[in-house]
Amino acid sequence: MPELPSVKETALAWESLFRCQVTIMRRLQQLPEFKELSMREYDVLFNLRRAPQCGLRLGDLNESLLLSQPSLSRMIDRLVARGLVVRQQDPSDHRAILITLTGAGAEVQRRIGRAHVRHINEVLGGALDAEQLEQLRALTTALSQSVAEEQG
Template sequence: MAENNNLPSVSETAQAWESLFRCQVTIMRRLQALSEFRELNMREYDVLFNLKRAPDCGLRLGDLNEHLLLSQPSLSRMIDRLVERGLVARIADPSDARAVLITLTEEGAELQRRIGRAHVRHIHEVMAGGLTPDELAELKRLTQALSDSVQSC
């Protein structure tokens, strides 16, 4: 079947997925071990990063959760901890008084910037050390195509 439609076999697909997944795990473990993530773990940083990219008013919890690999209850508990630390705040949604938006505080934005600068340098070291500029462009193209195909389903 796969040969007739010029589609990869199930085995080829599984092997490619395993390779992609193992590569991500290897890189993430290396990055998590960096000193920047002693103050804030990678999942917490990911929350701050996504809030930094959000509109100025912030994001609802459900909208933020769409960008993360966390369950909604886990994210809610994490937000509670980040609020206690003064890194994020809950504010009333100006467009819906019943809803709450999550926003970065000044302290949260500064911590995200500081960790982000170091994080990007380390990502560059890992990625540029293993791939040429053309290979990086091809990787970006391939992962974007795969992401687009999944989102269109």
């Protein structure tokens, strides 16, 4: 059985992971595609794009984001006003409201997403080779799964 890491080793690894993410996110936020929508707004559209066709309840959408529920609700209001998402009654529970992409929202998400993926490829692909990218994916997947299992 492998030796457990020290508190210092885990703290250093966490700090490195966090700083890396901050550095990359700051660079990506400067890109032209995020002049039209903020990265957080894009993240909402991205998550709705991956959702079932009927959409997501606000609470379910919020599980994939780093926003408070009131902040997300205000953002949804802004996205509704821009015609990118709609609120509609949940057909399986008429008391609940689903958030879904409009056609315009799906088009904006696709367009920005294509540019975003190209820029991510430039940043990550310019720094890591294919084997390192696979290792990174495996490590981050293992971390995510471990935390999810702990939450139960």
